[in-house]
Amino acid sequence: MNKSDTAIAVMGAGLIGKRHIEHSAKLGCLCAIVDPDENAKQLAQHHGAAYFRSVTELIDSGLAQGVIVATPTQYHVDNTTALVKAGIPALIEKPIADKLDEAKQLVTLAADNKVPLMVGHHRRFNPLIQAAKAKIEEGVIGNLVAANAMCWLYKPDDYFDVPWRQQPGAGPLLTNLIHDIDLMRYFCGDVDSVQMLQSNSTRNHNVEDTAALLIRFKNNTVATMSVSDTIVAPWSWEMTANENPVYPNTNQSCYVLGGTHGSLAIPDMQHWHNAEDRGWYEPMHSDTIPTEALDPLIVQIEHFCNVIEGKAEPLVSGLEGLKTLQVLDAAYEAARTGSTVFVTGT
Numbered sequence: 127m128n129k130s131d132t133a134i135a136v137m138g139a140g141l142i143g144k145r146h147i148e149h150s151a152k153l154g155c156l157c158a159i160v161d162p163d164e165n166a167k168q169l170a171q172h173h174g175a176a177y178f179r180s181v182t183e184l185i186d187s188g189l190a191q192g193v194i195v196a197t198p199t200q201y202h203v204d205n206t207t208a209l210v211k212a213g214i215p216a217l218i219e220k221p222i223a224d225k226l227d228e229a230k231q232l233v234t235l236a237a238d239n240k241v242p243l244m245v246g247h248h249r250r251f252n253p254l255i256q257a258a259k260a261k262i263e264e265g266v267i268g269n270l271v272a273a274n275a276m277c278w279l280y281k282p283d284d285y286f287d288v289p290w291r292q293q294p295g296a297g298p299l300l301t302n303l304i305h306d307i308d309l310m311r312y313f314c315g316d317v318d319s320v321q322m323l324q325s326n327s328t329r330n331h332n333v334e335d336t337a338a339l340l341i342r343f344k345n346n347t348v349a350t351m352s353v354s355d356t357i358v359a360p361w362s363w364e365m366t367a368n369e370n371p372v373y374p375n376t377n378q379s380c381y382v383l384g385g386t387h388g389s390l391a392i393p394d395m396q397h398w399h400n401a402e403d404r405g406w407y408e409p410m411h412s413d414t415i416p417t418e419a420l421d422p423l424i425v426q427i428e429h430f431c432n433v434i435e436g437k438a439e440p441l442v443s444g445l446e447g448l449k450t451l452q453v454l455d456a457a458y459e460a461a462r463t464g465s466t467v468f469v470t471g472t
């Protein structure tokens with residue numbers, strides 16, 4: 127699809143920002159790059175895009191119809207607030223913010239000003255997820271009863287040479303599992319309550335290296351979710367979904383969703399069921415649910431362009447990003463207090 131009619135700026139030309147820049151340039155919609163680091167200027171020149179050092183310069187230029195905010199998380203709210211006040215739609219990288227109250231204020235401001243906000247939980251745009259969601263809604267596994275999600279990885283030790291990666295907020299819960307939590311919310315709906323245990327006893331950093339969550343959804347589905355950046359294992363979205371070529375693929379599944387009439391493994395897309403009568407004495411069969419391979423980051427940018435043009439409502443709105451962050455906030459509180467924490471309305 128050619129989206130060259132829409133002018134998108136990318137703010138923050140770091141690890142993920144560079145991928146947004148590449149994709150936007152290929153789609154023909156990149157108009158500007160914003161980053162105080164002068165290296166970004168060369169990148170802008172390379173793509174024939176304008177270069178700005180700050181959000182203020184970008185807004186003053188009047189060039190962008192929409193902005194992808196891929197700065198470090200602690201700057202998401204300030205930068206996006208400026209965009210919203212200028213009436214410019216934003217796609218904010220996940221997590222929407224590092225503080226829940228600031229995220230709430232931003233979502234309210236955008237709603238009051240009728241400026242579309244999206245949050246970069248891009249996995250929802252993966253055709254695997256869209257196919258799984260459609261099958262669940264068709265009822266192929268019956269009523270959802272339980273789900274299990276694993277995000278077990280081993281981050282190489284030099285990953286932690288960057289000091290902030292050893293600090294609170296940079297652990298695998300907010301960096302990685304937030305994506306899995308967002309998908310479980312997409313499949314199972316709003317969350318009722320959360321329990322969590324966490325540990326830092328392997329890496330001994332000032333942040334969790336491992337955590338296990340129990341979640342009850344409002345529809346009574348219960349989920350177990352676990353994350354670790356210190357386990358050598360093949361079961362994580364990163365190593366199974368083939369989304370990013372930097373990760374070798376293990377051809378395993380990292381999610382299992384169980385219902386009254388069958389189960390679904392993702393991303394191997396095996397749908398397990400009995401042929402006729404249900405029961406543990408009956409043979410189990412599996413069929414593969416067909417999907418196509420598309421880069422969800424590209425699909426997300428195309429969708430953002432459609433949102434800017436008023437042709438679509440955000441698939442992952444600011445409110446959705448806020449609700450996902452709220453689950454993590456509740457999980458931290460549950461671990462701190464050793465109790466079940468209820469997720470109250472946003």
Ligand SMILES: NC(=O)c1ccc[n+]([C@@H]2O[C@H](COP(=O)([O-])OP(=O)(O)OC[C@H]3O[C@@H](n4cnc5c(N)ncnc54)[C@H](O)[C@@H]3O)[C@@H](O)[C@H]2O)c1
Nearest residue numbers: 138139140141142143160161163196197198199219220221
């Ligand atoms: N969706 C995903 O899978 C995914 C993957 C990685 C990171 N992220 C998220 O993306 C965000 C960025 O992460 P990263 O790893 O790319 O960070 P990074 O540190 O690699 O890059 C951040 C960039 O932002 C620039 N920057 C800093 N302040 C700025 C400002 N005020 N205005 C414009 N640019 C500014 C920095 O110079 C740097 O180039 C984080 O919120 C992170 O959680 C999402």
